[in-house]
Amino acid sequence: MDNVRKAMDALLSCGDVDLMEPSGKKLAAREECFVTPPESLSGMPLVYATYEGSGVVGSPTAGFAYFVEKNDTLVVISADRTRVRHISQEQIMQTVAMRVAQSLGASFLVHGTQVLCNIKGVSQTGETYGEAALRAILAFERAEQDGQASGGPLR
Structure with a gap:
């Protein structure tokens, strides 16, 4: 299940990912980047893709954050509020x-x-x-x- 999440994150962000086959062999990272069409996205991955390229930090599956300089505000987006922690x-x-x-x-x-x-x-x-x-x-x-x-x- 963890490999599926990593693969999804890599596909959505076009990043490299280290995946292991059940045999323990490392799978090669793809050299070309596929952009998932909007109609194939939903939920957090759709929201993430909308903000991607705007200095987003985080994960399309768990949540992400970006900074709005105009307001001097950090915005955190997550599907699960219990997974967002604010520390002053x-x-x-x-x-x-x-x-x-x-x-x-x-x-x-x-x-x-x-x-x-x-x-x-x-x-x-x-x-x-x-x-x-x-x-x-x-x-x-x-x-x-x-x-x-x-x-x-x-x-």
Whole structure:
């Protein structure tokens, strides 16, 4: 079933796809691109095809998003609202950054209106605990990447 979804996504977006035959052999990607006629599309693939080419990011089967610069607005389109998740800047700083900082053994120091966060020798300041933590996580992540390839703690 997963291969069918990948194949459909590749056909609709003209992208390359890595599919496996039941025997485990890799199928060759097609070199030519087929454009599905509108009368053959319905549901999410039809909606996706309408917006395709407008800087769309996502999948024609699961959902996608695009940015409207004129309004400074991100638009998310999905057939299933329960699969769309909105995370605000405040949630990232207050919840996610603090949880990641704690898991990395961060320590905090407050001096006046500034908060200092230290993660394994990498320090950053901010106006709030979350801001300092997020800066320290980013700095720590970059320092780790300089030393070795790393996916980073927030990914």
